[in-house]
Amino acid sequence: MGATDVIASVKAELGKPNSLQPNKGAGIDFSLFLAVLGKICWELYIDGLVVSSDGNLLDALGASIKNTLLLLKAFTEDLMTSCFSSRLL
Structure with a gap:
């Protein structure tokens, strides 16, 4: 890139x-984003900022967005694990 x-x-x-x-959005099954079935869901807003362009701009943006979403997933999994484990103690 x-x-x-x-x-x-x-x-x-x-x-x-x-x-x-x-449980649908943009033709993709977003059931994982439902907080309360049929009542509350997560809305995600994604921003991409181009600092410098030297080719393969769409590939770079796609990779950056994918990595950001993976970090969000890991963070929410850790958060949910810590919330539920603290309730069990």
Whole structure:
């Protein structure tokens, strides 16, 4: 990707799912994002910032967004594990 530099960020908010398809979004099964089935879901806002472009811009943005989402997934899994394990003590 040469000297292409990009930054990605993800913002997560609680929202209301579509009443016609509460576990779908953009043609993708987003059942993992449901906080309360049919009532509350996670809405993700993804921002990509191009710092410098030296080719393969879409590849760089895609990789940056994928890594950011993987970090978000790991963080939420750790958070859920610590929340539930502390309740069991």
